[in-house]
Amino acid sequence: MEIERINDNTVKFYISYLDVEERGFSRDEIWFNRDKSEELFWEMMDEVNEEADFAMEGPLWIQVQAMDKGLEVTVTRAQLTKDGQKIDMPDDIEERRKMFSGEDTGVHEFDEFDPVFNDPDPKxxxxxxxxxxxxxxxxxxxxxxxxxxxxxxxxxxxxxxxxxxxxxxxxxxxxxxxxxxxxxxxxxxxxxxxxxxxxxxxxxxxxxxxxxxxxxxx
Incomplete structure (x- = not known):
């Protein structure tokens, strides 16, 4: 997996489909099985944290691009105000629960971000x-x-x-x-x-x- 630290709050990493399969996941699983896709994501984030010293604190914004031979993922830590409120995030962020979606060919850019890190559910x-x-x-x-x-x-x-x-x-x-x-x-x-x-x-x-x-x- 290739990791690039963009700035203090953003990191980008690329993982090939071959690497995905070597980790025990299939292409279908990462596109259509939410539990498996999240498991793969957090496994990659653990590696990013170790190699790029990218602490996963607060809500995260995630952008996924499906390339011909793998996935390019950009992760940004959301900016917070002094009282802990998220800023610069879409108004309906709580309804945007998608982390991976789309086809496995071509390039797709997603504007939907999922606050997957320690964001409480409604209850x-x-x-x-x-x-x-x-x-x-x-x-x-x-x-x-x-x-x-x-x-x-x-x-x-x-x-x-x-x-x-x-x-x-x-x-x-x-x-x-x-x-x-x-x-x-x-x-x-x-x-x-x-x-x-x-x-x-x-x-x-x-x-x-x-x-x-x-x-x-x-």
């Missing part, structure tokens, strides 16, 4: 955080021990991942922002979804991860 707010040692969760668990949040802990490819899910019935937007800010003081967010962690990772705590951390390590 729940879900986040994934990466850490190296379980003990890193202790100060978070202590500060959020009275907060009703669904958490689980997973191990995947040498790292630990904390999954946190907030319910909009119990939490306002401001509550979620404050709680996530607490976690973000100690951990970085990760693009890995809970589905990938459950399928490929090792489950440490299926539920009440923060409470269990306090019980066993506090």
């Amino acid at each position: 729940t707010f879900e986040y994934t955080f990466i850490l190296s040692e379980v003990e890193e969760l202790l100060p978070i668990a202590e500060r959020l021990k009275y907060v009703p949040v669904e958490t689980s802990l997973h191990h995947f490819e040498g790292k630990y991942y904390l999954y946190a899910k907030f319910d909009e019935i119990l939490h306002s937007d401001e509550d979620v922002k404050n709680h996530v800010s607490v976690i973000s003081e100690y951990l970085k967010t990760s693009p890995l979804t809970i589905h990938r962690l459950e399928e490929y990772g090792k489950e440490i705590f299926k539920q009440d991860a923060l409470s269990n951390i306090l019980h066993y390590f506090g």
